[in-house]
Amino acid sequence: MAPSHSSDAPHHQHLHIEPSEPTHHEEHIVSPKVYMVIGACLLVLTASTTAISYVDLGSFNAVVALAIACIKMSLVVLFFMHIKYSSRLTMLTVAAGFFTFLVLITMTMTDYISRAWGRW
Amino acid sequence: MDSHTLAAQTAETPHLELGHPPFLRHHFENVAQQREAATFGMWLFLLTEIMFFGGLFCAYLIFRNWYYPAFVAGSHSLHIWAGTLNTTLLIISSFTMAMAVHAAETRNRKPLLRWMILTIILGCGFLCVKAYEWHDEWVEHHVPGLNFSPVGFEHGTKAYPDDKLAPDMAEKTQVYFSLYFAMTGMHALHMIIGISLLIFLLIRARGGAYTAGHIAPIENFGLYWHFVDIVWIFLFPLLYLISRHQ
Amino acid sequence: MSTIVSLPDQSTARLPKVSYLNKEYGLKSWLLTGDHKRIAMLYLISITFFFFIGGAMAALIRMELLTPPSDLLAADTYNKVFTAHGLIMVFFFLVPSVPATIGNFLIPIMVGAKDLAFPKINLLSWYLYIAAGTLMICVLTFGGVDTGWTFTTPLSTHYLNTNVVSAGLAVFIAGFSSIFTGLNFIVTIHRMRAPGMTWFRLPLFVWSHYAASILMVLGTPVLAITLVLVVLERTIGIGVFDPTKGGDPLLFQHLFWFYSHPAVYIMILPGMGVISEVISTFSRKRVFGYTAVAFSSVAIAVFGFFVWAHHMFIMGISNYSALVFSLLTMLVAVPSAIKIFNWSATLYKGSITFETPMLYAFGFLGLFTIGGLTGVFLGTLGMDIHLTETYFIVAHFHFVMVGGMLMAFLAGVHFWWPKMTGRMYPESVSKLAAVITFVGFVLTFFPQFVLGYLGMPRRYAAYPPEFQVLNVFSSAGATVLGVGYLLPMLYLTWSLKYGKIAGPNPWQATGLEWQIQSPPLTENFEETPIVTHEAYDYEWLESRKGSEVPTVG
Numbered sequence: 001m002a003p004s005h006s007s008d009a010p011h012h013q014h015l016h017i018e019p020s021e022p023t024h025h026e027e028h029i030v031s032p033k034v035y036m037v038i039g040a041c042l043l044v045l046t047a048s049t050t051a052i053s054y055v056d057l058g059s060f061n062a063v064v065a066l067a068i069a070c071i072k073m074s075l076v077v078l079f080f081m082h083i084k085y086s087s088r089l090t091m092l093t094v095a096a097g098f099f100t101f102l103v104l105i106t107m108t109m110t111d112y113i114s115r116a117w118g119r120w
Numbered sequence: 121m122d123s124h125t126l127a128a129q130t131a132e133t134p135h136l137e138l139g140h141p142p143f144l145r146h147h148f149e150n151v152a153q154q155r156e157a158a159t160f161g162m163w164l165f166l167l168t169e170i171m172f173f174g175g176l177f178c179a180y181l182i183f184r185n186w187y188y189p190a191f192v193a194g195s196h197s198l199h200i201w202a203g204t205l206n207t208t209l210l211i212i213s214s215f216t217m218a219m220a221v222h223a224a225e226t227r228n229r230k231p232l233l234r235w236m237i238l239t240i241i242l243g244c245g246f247l248c249v250k251a252y253e254w255h256d257e258w259v260e261h262h263v264p265g266l267n268f269s270p271v272g273f274e275h276g277t278k279a280y281p282d283d284k285l286a287p288d289m290a291e292k293t294q295v296y297f298s299l300y301f302a303m304t305g306m307h308a309l310h311m312i313i314g315i316s317l318l319i320f321l322l323i324r325a326r327g328g329a330y331t332a333g334h335i336a337p338i339e340n341f342g343l344y345w346h347f348v349d350i351v352w353i354f355l356f357p358l359l360y361l362i363s364r365h366q
Numbered sequence: 367m368s369t370i371v372s373l374p375d376q377s378t379a380r381l382p383k384v385s386y387l388n389k390e391y392g393l394k395s396w397l398l399t400g401d402h403k404r405i406a407m408l409y410l411i412s413i414t415f416f417f418f419i420g421g422a423m424a425a426l427i428r429m430e431l432l433t434p435p436s437d438l439l440a441a442d443t444y445n446k447v448f449t450a451h452g453l454i455m456v457f458f459f460l461v462p463s464v465p466a467t468i469g470n471f472l473i474p475i476m477v478g479a480k481d482l483a484f485p486k487i488n489l490l491s492w493y494l495y496i497a498a499g500t501l502m503i504c505v506l507t508f509g510g511v512d513t514g515w516t517f518t519t520p521l522s523t524h525y526l527n528t529n530v531v532s533a534g535l536a537v538f539i540a541g542f543s544s545i546f547t548g549l550n551f552i553v554t555i556h557r558m559r560a561p562g563m564t565w566f567r568l569p570l571f572v573w574s575h576y577a578a579s580i581l582m583v584l585g586t587p588v589l590a591i592t593l594v595l596v597v598l599e600r601t602i603g604i605g606v607f608d609p610t611k612g613g614d615p616l617l618f619q620h621l622f623w624f625y626s627h628p629a630v631y632i633m634i635l636p637g638m639g640v641i642s643e644v645i646s647t648f649s650r651k652r653v654f655g656y657t658a659v660a661f662s663s664v665a666i667a668v669f670g671f672f673v674w675a676h677h678m679f680i681m682g683i684s685n686y687s688a689l690v691f692s693l694l695t696m697l698v699a700v701p702s703a704i705k706i707f708n709w710s711a712t713l714y715k716g717s718i719t720f721e722t723p724m725l726y727a728f729g730f731l732g733l734f735t736i737g738g739l740t741g742v743f744l745g746t747l748g749m750d751i752h753l754t755e756t757y758f759i760v761a762h763f764h765f766v767m768v769g770g771m772l773m774a775f776l777a778g779v780h781f782w783w784p785k786m787t788g789r790m791y792p793e794s795v796s797k798l799a800a801v802i803t804f805v806g807f808v809l810t811f812f813p814q815f816v817l818g819y820l821g822m823p824r825r826y827a828a829y830p831p832e833f834q835v836l837n838v839f840s841s842a843g844a845t846v847l848g849v850g851y852l853l854p855m856l857y858l859t860w861s862l863k864y865g866k867i868a869g870p871n872p873w874q875a876t877g878l879e880w881q882i883q884s885p886p887l888t889e890n891f892e893e894t895p896i897v898t899h900e901a902y903d904y905e906w907l908e909s910r911k912g913s914e915v916p917t918v919g
Contacts, residue, residue, distance in 0.1 A: 168586065173591070299606065
């Protein structure tokens with residue numbers, strides 16, 4: 001079933017292209033069943049986030065909404081975008097993106113949060 | 121063997137024309153290297169997209185802290201059904217896109233075309249709902265700079281009669297709508313670009329371009345499409361679901 | 367441990383029959399090329415063009431500042447001229463300078479690949495650059511723009527009637543060009559290395575480009591979205607940065623400097639890579655502390671994202687935040703200093719020769735150190751309040767950008783000129799040019815430190831008469847500097863036809879690029895090289911010469 005393209009290449013040349021960083025990962029074809037389960041989970045989570053927003057949880061409403069969004073994102077990234085089956089380099093790339101985004105937010109917030117403290 | 125010689129030893133492994141499909145570009149050693157390079161390049165591009173939207177999310181966070189009541193009122197004026205419907209449409213389209221990638225991986229041309237068309241339809245559906253919402257906001261005078269009027273927010277709405285903002289806070293709903301239009305606008309722009317690319321890919325896929333092993337374009341477009349979906353997954357709670365219980 | 371390798375006799379060198387330059391002919395073969403070397407040459411020509419436009423603007427500025435009143439240019443014309451100078455020099459010269467030309471040419475060769483990972487995207491990046499550049503030229507021709515290169519709100523969104531939107535669009539497009547270059551480099555360095563080319567065998571040039579590419583990929587999109595918001599605010603009037611609608615103009619500065627401070631490292635890091643190669647080659651020694659230099663590039667890239675608010679100390683950010691950013695700013699000095707110390711240690715007991723690239727590299731060492739140290743002054747909160755928005759700032763970043771980056775660029779162009787064209791530049795004239803550039807530079811910008819310290823503000827067409835003497839010095843220096851930049855353009859063009867034939871390795875350098883013919887083949891290598899030696903291994907080179915293994919076809 002799985003058409004392994006790399007087997008076409010002679011002598012697995014790519015193995016000694018990158019001795020320091022093995023790039024050869026199994027070409028993993030995710031089965032449609034997984035996609036369906038993930039899709040269903042995403043729909044359920046969408047329904048629940050809408051429903052929960054009508055329940056008064058105080059300041060936790062935002063936390064719960066964001067938590068659900070993060071779960072949904074993780075599902076999409078891991079399964080639809082195949083990160084679960086990807087090389088460490090790709091995972092590192094994704095992590096770098098979120099890290100820099102967090103730097104942007106936290107370092108900007110150091111200004112906005114402490115502006116109200118006034119001068120010393 | 122003279123270990124100091126450079127560039128002499130690889131000659132024993134000749135470039136077999138057998139394992140040299142037409143889509144393999146000359147500067148890659150083999151198909152696996154080409155495919156990995158393409159995927160990695162796509163992820164790096166998505167990295168830039170994270171930072172592109174990141175600037176907007178950062179602005180959102182700051183102003184939401186500053187003008188929380190205005191953000192609540194602005195959020196309440198949106199149609200929650202439209203937001204939920206759009207989230208659903210996008211999630212299903214992500215699923216169909218994942219199935220399209222699967223069809224390309226298993227070299228099935230017909231299902232590939234079917235899933236791609238479905239994805240296009242769902243994407244267009246999303247844009248239609250979005251256009252309806254924007255039109256509605258235009259009618260309600262909620263578009264900052266063009267026809268904004270904060271008056272409505274000083275009196276409360278039918279659904280949320282308690283949303284009565286002081287005039288200066290009502291003025292600040294402009295910031296909410298500025299961000300709303302900037303964020304959904306940028307997202308919609310990405311959707312439009314995505315649908316255009318998808319139509320282009322569809323035309324090429326009809327000739328069987330992506331069902332003979334060369335799946336990188338479909339795979340990488342899938343990554344893009346899922347990314348646009350993820351942006352919406354965050355936009356939905358941040359824009360539509362602020363303190364709905366009030 | 368130093369090895370003296372005598373330079374080869376070039377009288378026997380011949381130009382190779384086939385190279386990337388003569389494989390195909392005609393304009394079309396250049397404009398539609400996928401070859402990274404040809405794209406590098408296209409870039410080299412176009413950034414030289416923009417450099418001289420930006421230089422012409424600088425000449426106008428210095429002429430206006432010769433006399434205290436605003437007499438040559440009206441005040442608003444002056445604003446447009448310095449804005450044009452800044453925009454062109456930053457986005458159309460400094461950001462693409464080394465990466466898009468020398469980097470584009472060399473990164474694939476240095477890692478042992480046939481081309482960059484995405485040749486078409488590489489070409490696209492050049493076309494985007496040209497589109498953006500053309501748009502920028504149009505902007506300047508039809509009315510100009512006078513926001514300063516920073517597009518500061520609300521000035522840019524509310525108070526100016528110049529071409530802010532189209533200038534913003536030009537920078538937006540140029541940003542994509544830069545993103546594509548960086549993306550291509552990262553993928554190439556990760557995925558296209560030759561067998562045996564491990565990370566710690568890569569030349570430091572590659573490491574510094576890798577670090578700069580990370581900044582391009584992660585920083586530039588934030589500038590893009592910021593410009594989009596400025597344009598939306600100016601055209602339809604959304605209120606993210608507009609205080610009358612509840613927005614915050616300081617947020618613009620946060621987002622803008624989140625890119626534009628790392629952009630400073632995008633500009634300087636590739637230059638540092640050039641300096642590593644040049645200093646190692648002309649002192650015949652492995653770069654001292656290779657690993658430290660390599661990781662300091664990455665450290666500069668990472669720290670670069672934590673310091674941006676030092677551009678905003680007097681703009682109204684909170685004192686506590688300013689304190690944090692000031693501390694972090696000091697941190698960035700550490701990896702930069704590591705590089706300077708390691709280069710100096712490389713020189714120690716090396717067999718130093720003073721070819722032109724080395725002269726430029728020495729210029730870099732001194733001037734960049736001054737520029738970097740004054741940066742630490744400016745990162746100190748108290749000093750910053752006195753010095754910010756004065757000519758001290760102008761002098762500081764010109765020491766880093768012109769004294770550092772431009773020197774490095776010229777060092778690189780001279781160093782790799784034989785590789786790119788197959789011909790040598792004339793050595794004695796170019797040494798003269800290097801000295802002229804250095805003298806002219808110091809004469810131009812050193813007085814500006816004093817001017818700034820005495821309180822002369824930047825961005826004004828007029829100034830009090832007591833500042834005139836120093837300004838005259840500065841303008842005189844600019845004239846000398848202008849000669850220093852015109853000379854290389856003239857003799858390098860001359861050398862295309864009349865220069866001595868260089869041969870594959872005129873400097874006896876160790877990089878992979880020197881082991882192939884000059885100018886290289888379109889495919890760079892006849893066979894994929896197998897790397898068995900560390901970078902800067904001169905003993906390997908010597909033993910290789912002894913056994914005479916020709917790798918050139």
